[in-house]
Amino acid sequence: MTKSTRQQFADTMLELGKENNDLVVMVGDISHGSLQPFAEACPGRYYNIGILEPTTVSLGAGLSAVGLCPVIHTIAPFLIERSFEQIKLDFCYHDLAGNIVTVGSAFDYSNLGVTHHCYGDFALLKTLQNTEICFPASPVEFDQLFKQSYQNNQLTVYRIAGQSHGVEFKSEDIVFGKAIRVEEGDDITIVATGSQLRTALDAAELLLSKKIKAEVIYVHTIRPLDTELIRTSVEKTKKIVVIEEHMRSGGLGDDILRATYDIQDLMFHSISIPDKFVTSYGTYKQLCEFCGITPEAVIDSTNNWFDG
Amino acid sequence: MITVTNNKILNKDLRRKIVDMVVEGQDGHIPSAFSILDIITFLYRDILKFNAKKPEWLDRDYFILSKGHGCLALYVNLHRHGFITDNDIEMFCKKGGILGEHPDRTKIPGAEASTGSLGHGLGFSVGIALGLKIQGKNNRIIVLLGDGECHEGTVWEAANVARNRRLGNLCAIVDWNQSGMTLMPEDDMPKKWAAFGWNVEIINGHNEEEMAQAFERIEFKNDGIPSVIIANTIKGKGVPFIEGHGKWHHRIPNHEEYKEIMGGLV
Numbered sequence: 286m287t288k289s290t291r292q293q294f295a296d297t298m299l300e301l302g303k304e305n306n307d308l309v310v311m312v313g314d315i316s317h318g319s320l321q322p323f324a325e326a327c328p329g330r331y332y333n334i335g336i337l338e339p340t341t342v343s344l345g346a347g348l349s350a351v352g353l354c355p356v357i358h359t360i361a362p363f364l365i366e367r368s369f370e371q372i373k374l375d376f377c378y379h380d381l382a383g384n385i386v387t388v389g390s391a392f393d394y395s396n397l398g399v400t401h402h403c404y405g406d407f408a409l410l411k412t413l414q415n416t417e418i419c420f421p422a423s424p425v426e427f428d429q430l431f432k433q434s435y436q437n438n439q440l441t442v443y444r445i446a447g448q449s450h451g452v453e454f455k456s457e458d459i460v461f462g463k464a465i466r467v468e469e470g471d472d473i474t475i476v477a478t479g480s481q482l483r484t485a486l487d488a489a490e491l492l493l494s495k496k497i498k499a500e501v502i503y504v505h506t507i508r509p510l511d512t513e514l515i516r517t518s519v520e521k522t523k524k525i526v527v528i529e530e531h532m533r534s535g536g537l538g539d540d541i542l543r544a545t546y547d548i549q550d551l552m553f554h555s556i557s558i559p560d561k562f563v564t565s566y567g568t569y570k571q572l573c574e575f576c577g578i579t580p581e582a583v584i585d586s587t588n589n590w591f592d593g
Numbered sequence: 594m595i596t597v598t599n600n601k602i603l604n605k606d607l608r609r610k611i612v613d614m615v616v617e618g619q620d621g622h623i624p625s626a627f628s629i630l631d632i633i634t635f636l637y638r639d640i641l642k643f644n645a646k647k648p649e650w651l652d653r654d655y656f657i658l659s660k661g662h663g664c665l666a667l668y669v670n671l672h673r674h675g676f677i678t679d680n681d682i683e684m685f686c687k688k689g690g691i692l693g694e695h696p697d698r699t700k701i702p703g704a705e706a707s708t709g710s711l712g713h714g715l716g717f718s719v720g721i722a723l724g725l726k727i728q729g730k731n732n733r734i735i736v737l738l739g740d741g742e743c744h745e746g747t748v749w750e751a752a753n754v755a756r757n758r759r760l761g762n763l764c765a766i767v768d769w770n771q772s773g774m775t776l777m778p779e780d781d782m783p784k785k786w787a788a789f790g791w792n793v794e795i796i797n798g799h800n801e802e803e804m805a806q807a808f809e810r811i812e813f814k815n816d817g818i819p820s821v822i823i824a825n826t827i828k829g830k831g832v833p834f835i836e837g838h839g840k841w842h843h844r845i846p847n848h849e850e851y852k853e854i855m856g857g858l859v
Binding site: 309329330332334335337339340342343344345346347348349350351352353370371374375378379380 | 698699705707716717718719721723725727728730747750751753754757758
């Protein structure tokens with residue numbers, strides 16, 4: 286059975302915790318079982334602290350203030366949205382470093398409904414200075430991104446994807462802040478983040494059947510964003526589709542549009558979550574379809590770009 | 594409801610300095626600062642370990658002013674003990690200065706936290722206390738909260754953690770000037786903290802002898818029960834016509850009022 290990205294989180298904590306006596310992990314009663322090896326190997330540095338996310342963030346900032354390296358982990362809407370002011374003031378305004386690892390972003394907890402969805406996290410976090418955002422959707426991505434960035438004097442947020450995109454990257458392919466060109470092409474650029482790399486690759490295959498060669502770029506680091514690779518591709522193709530599990534407003538698409546708006550004859554389309562609550566139930570895949578995040582949507586939205 | 598009966602006015606010089614800063618800067622919360630001035634002055638003189646030349650000295654005690662709008666009481670003590678300069682005081686609320694109406698830890702030597710949004714200081718302090726406990730250090734952590742601030746739910750989240758993690762290295766002080774009770778009259782502050790399992794001390798926050806006795810009783814053990822000092826105080830203490838919850842909360846004295854205030858603080 287393939288390891289989940291969430292299990293990799295626990296494994297990476299164990300590995301780093303043995304090397305780094307300053308690493309302290311606090312969770313809100315999730316991943317408690319998988320973190321037991323860390324708890325046993327690192328006594329006094331693991332806390333299943335309680336159901337109190339805003340204060341858990343404040344506690345993490347306090348740990349950071351005395352030189353420890355906090356890792357705070359629980360479900361995205363409670364850790365990012367409910368605790369936003371604690372992130373803003375206790376970490377960012379204080380200029381303190383730390384790490385937040387979320388699960389349950391976007392609509393990963395599809396049937397739990399809007400209370401357990403979180404698709405505005407990129408937008409919120411991007412309003413704060415001293416923050417970095419990663420969206421790892423495979424174990425090697427989490428492992429590499431965390432190791433490369435967890436001690437860089439910023440607040441780094443790792444949004445663990447519930448679904449893997451199924452692409453096997455090598456560890457040396459994963460460089461914090463650098464996007465990856467997964468497919469080369471000259472006709473259109475598709476940029477995807479997190480699990481939606483799968484959608485981008487499926488869309489590229491559909492486009493190829495129409496003799497349209499797509500360049501597929503994968504973004505695992507939302508902030509700082511590798512605008513250079515994206516601009517280089519778009520200057521060539523003049524056409525870009527961004528696919529993401531985030532609200533249209535404030536997501537990756539907005540950043541890419543800002544980075545490319547001055548390219549002459551640019552055509553841009555965002556495939557993302559409409560700016561409203563996702564009130565449907567069903568599987569993760571069904572909610573992607575409900576939001577229009579599908580390979581077919583890429584084809585439909587770009588059809589008229591290739592007429593004639 | 595307990596009435597503070599001690600009429601002695603301490604720290605008149607610092608009270609005058611606060612009023613001058615507010616008039617010069619044309620901003621500030623005089624009554625909130627006067628409510629906690631005697632406590633903070635006592636802490637910096639008799640309790641806290643610090644090195645003003647090295648504010649980040651690792652063996653220092655931590656003092657966090659959670660009710661950030663009372664910061665003038667902190668500023669005059671940081672000035673008295675050499676953390677900040679005459680010029681810093683003169684530049685209060687002026688462009689280019691480091692002192693605003695709420696403390697900023699990234700600018701002010703000796704300010705441990707940037708507070709102002711109520712309900713953050715205790716959680717941050719609990720994190721510091723937990724961190725120092727993890728590190729096996731013996732620094733003490735003292736955090737001062739407002740009574741209105743105790744309306745915030747995060748105060749009680751943090752209180753719950755501190756007790757359950759046995760953070761005996763932590764002492765909270767609540768400035769119980771009963772301003773919060775104008776909104777929520779059912780406010781048995783000592784009982785609330787006792788219900789969260791804290792060791793509770795009740796004192797007159799304008800009486801140094803009672804403060805000293807309370808601190809003698811608090812053990813500051815790394816593995817123990819956290820303590821809270823419920824300090825009965827008077828908002829605006831020292832100037833009868835600005836005392837209490839009301840229009841003086843965020844008011845700048847005019848010329849006549851300034852003279853009257855200063856006349857009472859000689």
